[in-house]
Amino acid sequence: MADTDIKIADAGAAGWIANSIVCLMAWAYLCGFVDSKALLPMALVSFGCTISYLGAGISLIKLGNVVGGVTWLYFASFFGFANGLTYALNYFAPIYNWVIDPRILGYEWATLGVMLIFTTPVFLKYSPAAGTIALIGADIGVCALALVYLGYASKFMVLTSAWGLFITGIFGIIMAGGLILEGAGIKFPMGRVLLK
Known part of the structure; x- marks a missing residue:
C-alpha cells in the first residue's frame, strides 16, 4: 500500500544554483577571462548541473508548478546536458580536426530565447524581483547568444x-540563497513581485 503522507519539497533552489554556475561560466568564457582550455571542465560541470536542474524540475512538476517545473526540465536538457556536449565537442574538434558548423546552435538558442520571453510575464507577476531580474538577464543573454551563433558575432x-x-548568474545566487533560507524559516530579501 502506498504511503499517501509523503511530502514533496520545492527543490527549485537547486535549479537556481545550477543555472548560476552555468551562466557565470559562460560569462567568464565569453568575456575572455578563460580560454578554450576551460571548455572540457565547463562540459563536466554542465553535466553535473543537469542533475540539479532535473531535481528542481521534477519536484516542481510534482508540486503542480508547471511553469517552474517545465523550465527547469528544459534547462536540464539544453543549458546542462546539451551545453556540456557542445563544450566537449568544441574542446575536441580542433584536436581531431573535426569540421563543424556551429550556426545550427543559433536555432537552438533562438528557440530557448523565445521560450524565456514567453515566461517573463509569469515571473513579473509571481516571482520575487531577484527572479525576474535573473530571467530578464537570461532573455538578453540567450537571445544575444543566438545571434552570435547565427553569425552576428x-x-x-x-x-x-x-x-x-x-x-542571471548573480541574481540566481540571490534566489537560491533566499529559497534555501526561506525553507528553514529565515527571511531573506529577494525583492517584491514587480507586477501586481
Missing part, C-alpha cells in the same frame, strides 16, 4: 550575451 553582441548571463 560582433564584440558588442558577444559582450551583451556575456553580461546578460552575468546578471
